[in-house]
Amino acid sequence: MGGAGGTGTGTGGVNCVNDNNCAIDEHCVCPDCDDDLFCGNPANCEENGVCNSFEEGCVCNDCMTHPECLDN
Structure with a gap:
């Protein structure tokens, strides 16, 4: 439950x-x-243009381009 x-x-x-x-x-x-x-x-996505990588996953628009999400 990270x-x-x-x-x-x-x-x-x-x-x-x-x-x-x-x-x-x-x-x-x-x-x-x-x-x-x-x-x-x-529901955990803040959608504010900033990826909070601890609480928002790759499913969030803000984090989709995070280096750890690029393999998804």
Whole structure:
């Protein structure tokens, strides 16, 4: 259930550990979080032109061009 908690927010570097587990401290744009219920929920998109990679996943328009999302 990555991205659902923790303290990391903003658009800085992401903390991806590609181990097929979306950890609580991983950003929603990480490959492991593509299918996460929180990260994949469009209701979490702020749609303000800025990708908050910790709380917004690749499903959000703001994050679709994030380097971690380009493989989707």
